[in-house]
Amino acid sequence: MKMIGLILKGIGGFYSVETEEGRITCKARGRFRKERITPLAGDQVEITAAEDGTGTIDEILPRKNHLVRPPVANLDRLFVVSSMCDPSPDKFLIDKTIAAAETKQIEPVLVFTKTDLQVSDGLENIYRNAGFLCCVVSSATGEGVEKVSQLLEGKISAFTGNSGVGKSTLLNALFPELTLKTGEISHKLGRGRHTTREVELYPIGNAGYVADTPGFSTFDMERYDLFDKEQLVYGFREFLPFLGKCQFTSCSHTCEKGCAVLQAVTEGKISPSRIESYREMYQEVKDIKQWQRNKNV
Known part of the structure; x- marks a missing residue:
């Protein structure tokens, strides 16, 4: 039976595809390897489901964007998390992250954390005046968490930011039902780099998904097509x-x-x-x- 689905993750040549009939474990047809095309988490795909509950990926529908590291497709929003202190905000890294997102048609959302310790007005004004969505978040008071949650609704999103900026605290506040998953995310982020090439999308809220890894906190200009x-x-x-x-x-x-x-x-x-x-x-x-x-x- 033919159907359309969303790849949530791919490991060892097997892909978990979410469909109207539930999740189906699929293998990609051999021609993808011959054509050097790799299905990615976030891809919309056409599959053929077999009676035994498995399936094959026949076609990858057109992507609006994709990234090499982390390997993910069709991101709608990238939440750029920056703390107001400890560590201090790095405007150059923020701007490089934004530029990478903009040139990939991914909407950047600026998230300023630890605002209970240091006000964000000056930094926030720079990006609001430039036309970006901004969220002010305090883990101490819970300020801003609901706004971030609303911006995740119906979107495929990822979070990025340096170690220590408060991503793990924010992710746990947003997704308490994914405690183990966000714990794994936090562990990766705490080391400042992503240690696996696999990406998994987790369903959240109303038809939204969040990638399991930001994976953006160190930047190579060419890797993110910022070389033109x-x-x-x-x-x-x-x-x-x-x-x-x-x-x-x-x-x-x-x-x-x-x-x-x-x-x-x-x-x-x-x-x-x-x-x-x-x-x-x-x-x-x-x-x-x-x-x-x-x-x-």
Whole structure:
């Protein structure tokens, strides 16, 4: 019987696919290996279910995005978690994470934790003014947890942030029914890196799913397709109204005379910290050649 399902996880060539008939363990058809295509958690797939309760993955439906590490497809939202103290917020890492999400058509949501110890107004204003959804969360008071929960509804989401920013506390507050699962997440996150390539999606709330690992807290520009200097600017949404208005069509928006983006910074329409992050990222990618980009596609 043919049906459509969602891959929740894949281990050792077997995939757990959620369908209207329940979860079905499937194997992928051999042609996927020949074509070097790997089904990912988050993929919508067409399967053929057998009478014994197993199935085969016949087709992977078109993806709107996918990431290599962690291997997950069709993310709707990436929750970028940053604490206001201990550790202090790293605006460059936040901006790099946002740019990676934006260029993959994943909506970033900024989550500021430990706000009972340090106010978030200044940092929050930078990102609210840039047009991002922001949540202020306090584990001491429970402030903001409900808002995060609402933003997870009906979406496929993941969380990211440095070790110690409060992800595990937030995840446990959001998903008390997944205590063991979030305990495993916390263990991975506490070491600051993801130690397995498998990703599992957990159903939450009203038709929502959360990935079992953020896996984003260290960044390689090329790994996240942030290696095209012409496309990098599109990772900064508040720059977009000023593109095409520069004096020179080849403007890199880093130092040129007559740059509309830099003028917007001078006029207070763009935060200085955001343009500094853009400049630093641009320096990382400006000398990467086309053949190097193609190698990483």
